[in-house]
Structure formats: structure tokens, C-alpha cells
Amino acid sequence: MALKTDLMENRTDFSGKPVTNADYMIRQETTESNARSYPRKFPFAIAKAKGSWVTDVEGNRYLDFLCGAGTLALGHNDPEINQAMIEMISNDAPLHTLDLTTPVKDAFVHKLISLLPVELQNNVKIQFCSPSGTDAVDAAIKLCKTATGRSSVVAFSGGYHGMGHGAMSLTGNLSAKQKVHALMPESHFFPYPYSYRCPFGLGGEAGIKACCNYFERVLKDPESGITRPAAVILETIQGEGGVIPAPVEFLQTVRRVTKELGIPMIVDEIQCGIGRSGKFFAFEYAGIVPDVILASKAIGGTQPLSVVIYNKDLDKWQPGSHAGTFRGNQLAMRAGTVVMNRVAQPEFLAEVRRKGEILRKRMYELKEKVSIIGDIRGVGLMSGCEFVDPNGTPDALGSLPACGEIAALVQKKCFENKLVMEKGGRHGSVMRCLCALNVSDDELNTMLEIYEKVVIEVDRDVKK
Numbered sequence: 001m002a003l004k005t006d007l008m009e010n011r012t013d014f015s016g017k018p019v020t021n022a023d024y025m026i027r028q029e030t031t032e033s034n035a036r037s038y039p040r041k042f043p044f045a046i047a048k049a050k051g052s053w054v055t056d057v058e059g060n061r062y063l064d065f066l067c068g069a070g071t072l073a074l075g076h077n078d079p080e081i082n083q084a085m086i087e088m089i090s091n092d093a094p095l096h097t098l099d100l101t102t103p104v105k106d107a108f109v110h111k112l113i114s115l116l117p118v119e120l121q122n123n124v125k126i127q128f129c130s131p132s133g134t135d136a137v138d139a140a141i142k143l144c145k146t147a148t149g150r151s152s153v154v155a156f157s158g159g160y161h162g163m164g165h166g167a168m169s170l171t172g173n174l175s176a177k178q179k180v181h182a183l184m185p186e187s188h189f190f191p192y193p194y195s196y197r198c199p200f201g202l203g204g205e206a207g208i209k210a211c212c213n214y215f216e217r218v219l220k221d222p223e224s225g226i227t228r229p230a231a232v233i234l235e236t237i238q239g240e241g242g243v244i245p246a247p248v249e250f251l252q253t254v255r256r257v258t259k260e261l262g263i264p265m266i267v268d269e270i271q272c273g274i275g276r277s278g279k280f281f282a283f284e285y286a287g288i289v290p291d292v293i294l295a296s297k298a299i300g301g302t303q304p305l306s307v308v309i310y311n312k313d314l315d316k317w318q319p320g321s322h323a324g325t326f327r328g329n330q331l332a333m334r335a336g337t338v339v340m341n342r343v344a345q346p347e348f349l350a351e352v353r354r355k356g357e358i359l360r361k362r363m364y365e366l367k368e369k370v371s372i373i374g375d376i377r378g379v380g381l382m383s384g385c386e387f388v389d390p391n392g393t394p395d396a397l398g399s400l401p402a403c404g405e406i407a408a409l410v411q412k413k414c415f416e417n418k419l420v421m422e423k424g425g426r427h428g429s430v431m432r433c434l435c436a437l438n439v440s441d442d443e444l445n446t447m448l449e450i451y452e453k454v455v456i457e458v459d460r461d462v463k464k
Helices: 002-011 020-032 080-092 101-114 134-149 166-168 204-220 249-261 282-286 332-345 344-369 405-418 441-463
Strands: 047-050 053-056 062-063 124-129 151-156 187-190 233-235 265-266 292-295 307-311 373-379 382-387 422-424 430-433
Touching: 002 047, 002 053, 062 441, 080 332, 101 124, 101 332, 134 233, 134 265, 134 292, 134 307, 151 382, 187 204, 204 249, 233 249, 249 265, 249 282, 332 344, 344 382, 344 441, 382 405, 405 430, 405 441
Parallel strands: 151 187, 151 233, 233 265, 265 292
Antiparallel strands: 047 053, 053 062, 124 307, 292 307, 373 382, 382 430, 422 430
């Protein structure tokens, strides 16, 4: 309450300057691009943030289950992360170094390498990219095209790899592509296992096997029309596509087939990696070793950073083949080392899995009480709740139509109840959990109480 009083008293000191959330929203609308997205769903101005909580300029506190789209693995303003960055600044450490090395960078690199599968640890190279994950995707594609001398790339429906020109060509969502013509040629999309809305209309094990068989048969078919790819790229758990975990059998099939055909396999762990799944990397559940791993978001410990981790056999490009002014973010490397040291601990990852099981158990129980939830899925603290139109016509699998309008209403009412959560999936119908990995049991319970109340209320309104 003291925080709210202080903020409200401060407002009287600003003559003609923004003082309320509405004031800031108006100013943002008049000055920022029409491409902005989050402020349309969350119309507030954040003044303070700590742990899993944010406070707006009016003193209202919100439980943050978005956390920078999964970037804040340890929440806002973690004391150890902040102290590490303060020490760097206080000691005149270099903060911007291009790709020159430093003790901070060396420690980051060797910590990251120590967390890779043993088979890759002694055969690895790392490329630091510009800060966003989309640049890591572009770098990985350039790397694989250079190494193989090939041009086509295989991606999967529902995948999200960023908004850069090359990365967007490999992204499944069509809305961002409609007005941007002539994207990267020879991008081929394959079906991704999604039992609730199986691309083959089969579902379950039969649907998984169909995806596996189709992938293998097409890539080995001399009449497929697809030249041997320079790479195959996929998310181990599709995030923006609706929190769809890749089945172990599917990941193992993709790895086996790509290895047989000499095709580099790129796993995009930009959102699902760094402990989010309950393993340090989500592909560990399948026991595979990819050729290329993409990491960003949480790897920078709250600061912008992206890296491409790859088998050194692919290291065929020349100096300067991929560059970027801000690839030497020292604060991110120092903060990221703190995150890796904490998150990689077995007991920490076990807690992520335990909390994820609690979350989904409560979600399954809620699903039984309402008519608007079609599916619950996820791994660790990356969970999705798909909303459906209960009055719609089921498909061949019995799945009701996805309903983005209901999901948007749930999101709006959650925000009104001081809970921040983001949507995704087909038609924006999936509410996603991307909370801090060290979220407390009490905070998790508070989130669930708000969410259950809102969903039951929306379900009641839909039935009227």
C-alpha cells in the first residue's frame, strides 16, 4: 500500500506530463508504430517490477505470467543477477565488445558448453548473434546453407522462428506474411504432430506415426519435388503455435532421418529452452543430439542475447559471414551465467517439473467443470489451455472449433483481475503460461485461483 501512496503522491509533481495508465496509452498510440502488440492487450504503464509481480504507474500490482515471453527465467530484478551486473558496471568492465573476448564471455561460453550433451561438448562451436532470436535463426540457416551448399529448408506447420525476413519464411503463422511478398524461396512445410487437431485427422499414436512416416517418405522420395534440404528446423515445444510439445518418437525420427540423409537438424529452443520444460534443453527428453541449437530469451538473464550452438563440422563459413554490432552484450553474458548456474541444478529443474504438474492438474480439473476448454497440454512450466466454441460443430476427431474470441475475453478478464497472460495458437485460442521458473507455490496458487474464477465466469456467460 505504501508503494501505491508514493506513486500517487509523485503524480502531483508532474504538470502536463502523463500520470495515469490512460495518459501513457494515449501518448504511446500517438508516437509508436502501429505494429505494437502487447499494449493493445495490456493497457498499463509499468513503473516497478520484482519477482513475479509488476506495479503500474497507478500503484496496481499484477501477477506476471508472461515474463517477457519467457525471457525472465528468474523473474524481475533477481537480486543475484542484479548484483552481478552492478559489480560489472562498478568495476569498469567492458560492456560492449563486438565479438572480442573477455573473461566474462569466456566463463559464459564454457558454462554453456558444459550443459550440452556429452557428444556435442567436444565438437562444438558457438556464434554470438545480434540480440534477438530471429537473428540466431537467420544465422543458423546461413551456416547450414554454407556448409551443405544446398538451398531448401524444411520447417513445420505451427512453428514460430521470428519476424526477420528469413526467419518469417520458416514460420507457420500466415497473418504476418500476407503483406510481405517474396520471402525466402524453397521453404517447405511439413505436418507437426498435434493430437488435438491432428493434421492427418487421426490423433493419438496413429497421428504421430503418420507425421513420422510422412517426413521420412517425402525426404527419401526421389519424386517428392523437394531437393535435399540444407537444414530441417523445428521447435521442440511449439510456443507461439499453441504450446505443442513434439512427441519423443517424432523428434527421434527427425533426428534419425536427417542423420541418414546428411541434413543438419536445427532445434529452436529460444522459448522452450533454458529450463522452461523441466530439462535444461527440451530436446533432452528425446535423448537426441541436434546439429544446431538456437538459444535466446532466458539465456541472457533478462538482457538481450542470442546464440547459435553447433557441431563444428558445419563451421565452413568465412570470417564476417555473420556479424552484428550488438553481439557482445557483456551484461547479458554475466547475467546469463548466473541463470545457467541456477537453472541447471537438478533440484531446480525438478521443482520446475513439479510445479508444472500442479498447474496442469488444476487445469485438467477446471476443464471438467466448463464447456469452453478443449485441450490442456505442456511440459514443465510451459503450458497451454486451448479454448473452443462449445456450440460449434466437432471435427472428425471430436474436437470443437478453436475460439480466439473466448480466449481473448479470458485474457481481458484475467488482466482486470491483475493477472497478465498471453495467447497463442491457431486463431489465438490458446492461453499460455510463461511464468518465472522460480515462481512460488503461493503465486502459482494465486494465478490458478484468478484463472479458474475467470474461466468459470466466461463459461457461464457463453452458456446464456
